[in-house]
Amino acid sequence: MKNRKRIGILTSGGDCPGLNAVIRAVVSHATLTYDWEVLGISYATQGLLEARATTLKMHGLDLRGIDPLLFMGGTILGTINKGDTLAHASEIIAGYQTLELDALIGIGGDGSLSILHNLAHQGNWNFVGVPKTIDNDVALTERSVGFDTAVNTITNALNSLTFTAASHDRVMIVEVMGRKAGHLALQAGIAGGADVILIPEIPYSIEGICQHLAQLRDRSWRKFAIVVVAEGIEAIKDLSDCDGLCQSTLTCGMGQYIADQISHCSTEKIETRVSVLGHIQRGGIPSALDRLVATAFGKTAVDLVAQGKYDQMVAWQNGQVVAVPLQEVMLQSPSPVDANGYLVPIARSLGIYVGDGFQFSQQSKVSCLENDNAFLTKRETH
Numbered sequence: 001m002k003n004r005k006r007i008g009i010l011t012s013g014g015d016c017p018g019l020n021a022v023i024r025a026v027v028s029h030a031t032l033t034y035d036w037e038v039l040g041i042s043y044a045t046q047g048l049l050e051a052r053a054t055t056l057k058m059h060g061l062d063l064r065g066i067d068p069l070l071f072m073g074g075t076i077l078g079t080i081n082k083g084d085t086l087a088h089a090s091e092i093i094a095g096y097q098t099l100e101l102d103a104l105i106g107i108g109g110d111g112s113l114s115i116l117h118n119l120a121h122q123g124n125w126n127f128v129g130v131p132k133t134i135d136n137d138v139a140l141t142e143r144s145v146g147f148d149t150a151v152n153t154i155t156n157a158l159n160s161l162t163f164t165a166a167s168h169d170r171v172m173i174v175e176v177m178g179r180k181a182g183h184l185a186l187q188a189g190i191a192g193g194a195d196v197i198l199i200p201e202i203p204y205s206i207e208g209i210c211q212h213l214a215q216l217r218d219r220s221w222r223k224f225a226i227v228v229v230a231e232g233i234e235a236i237k238d239l240s241d242c243d244g245l246c247q248s249t250l251t252c253g254m255g256q257y258i259a260d261q262i263s264h265c266s267t268e269k270i271e272t273r274v275s276v277l278g279h280i281q282r283g284g285i286p287s288a289l290d291r292l293v294a295t296a297f298g299k300t301a302v303d304l305v306a307q308g309k310y311d312q313m314v315a316w317q318n319g320q321v322v323a324v325p326l327q328e329v330m331l332q333s334p335s336p337v338d339a340n341g342y343l344v345p346i347a348r349s350l351g352i353y354v355g356d357g358f359q360f361s362q363q364s365k366v367s368c369l370e371n372d373n374a375f376l377t378k379r380e381t382h
């Protein structure tokens with residue numbers, strides 16, 4: 001029988017920099033301000049299912065007085081981004097009771113928060129959500145923990161690629177994460193000086209990209225280019241009958257697909273190289289902004305528990321940390337880039353190609369070319 005309030009904390013979905021900073025803020029504030037016990041639950045819903053948890057103490061992990069949680073990437077609790085929660089809902093719900101939790105703080109992206117919100121509803125849990133994801137696609141918050149660090153990681157990669165691209169007169173294609181949202185591609189693309197940014201929210205054409213690259217060469221004497229491709233863009237056509245490296249969009253990513261397409265842009269073959277940044281974007285040391293957001297979110301989540309305000313998510317709005325109803329968040333997530341928002345015109349005003357704005361069905365589709373020396377010789381209009 002416990003005599004102190006006991007709260008649980010878990011991390012769910014893909015990991016990202018800043019998760020440990022949230023955990024640190026929750027443990028510090030809950031113990032120092034409220035004298036509560038904090039249970040760290042391992043591997044998200046899996047830990048609840050197995051009732052696997054450890055008491056987290058403020059100085060449990062310090063090294064000679066240094067608390068590494070503020071700047072360690074990943075999550076000390078472990079995480080999962082898949083599993084059959086529906087089949088195990090009753091066992092997961094029972095885990096909350098077995099651990100004798102008074103409340104649970106769940107740090108997750110849109111997928112995890114939706115699952116936890118439903119479980120909390122079914123199990124009558126006292127639940128507070130904290131948004132984290134490099135994709136920044138959780139609705140009603142301008143920032144999710146991990147996004148800023150990932151933008152910085154991509155921006156640094158674009159900086160590095162610019163030098164080698166310029167030295168060899170190459171077009172560098174950089175595929176970035178984000179699932180079906182283009183926030184990472186758009187923000188890092190602008191910050192990193194990209195020439196082309198392709199995001200799922202705005203239709204593009206191969207012809208439009210080719211024309212843009214030609215203009216760069218003709219008007220600016222710039223023989224190299226940086227093309228940022230969000231992993232979630234759609235292929236304009238099936239490549240199964242093409243000769244290129246990318247035989248189908250299932251066997252290669254969209255970065256390779258775009259490279260294959262634009263290598264046929266002009267009579268002079270364009271030399272391309274593809275970099276898929278992959279999970280490097282999820283690693284690294286959290287940026288100062290992510291640490292700040294993580295700390296503010298962790299502190300506010302604990303305060304919401306203290307006030308008995310549940311079924312809420314902490315959110316960053318207009319420079320303030322606020323609470324928003326999880327139900328509302330779920331209805332609007334995943335949240336895409338606003339094609340009419342302020343960032344797209346900023347990018348275009350710098351001369352960056354960010355798509356044509358036409359619908360896929362109305363635009364020209366480029367056929368597979370029989371040899372490398374033809375530029376749009378075969379074109380079908382659909």
Ligand SMILES: Nc1ncnc2c1ncn2[C@@H]1O[C@H](COP(=O)(O)OP(=O)(O)OP(=O)(O)O)[C@@H](O)[C@H]1O
Nearest residue numbers: 012013014044045081082083108109110111112133
């Ligand atoms: N803890 C979990 N248990 C079971 N399934 C999960 C869990 N977290 C996410 N999923 C599922 O995994 C898939 C991918 O989720 P996703 O990776 O988008 O997680 P997220 O919480 O949104 O975080 P992020 O997008 O940053 O990785 C979704 O279909 C989601 O339902």
Ligand SMILES: O=P(O)(O)OC[C@H]1O[C@](O)(CO)[C@@H](O)[C@@H]1O
Nearest residue numbers: 014081133134135177178179282
């Ligand atoms: O870790 P996994 O399962 O490869 O997931 C990768 C996905 O997770 C994210 O990193 C975060 O949602 C996406 O940007 C990416 O598509």
Ligand SMILES: [Mg+2]
Nearest residue numbers: 109110111133
């Ligand atoms: Mg997600």
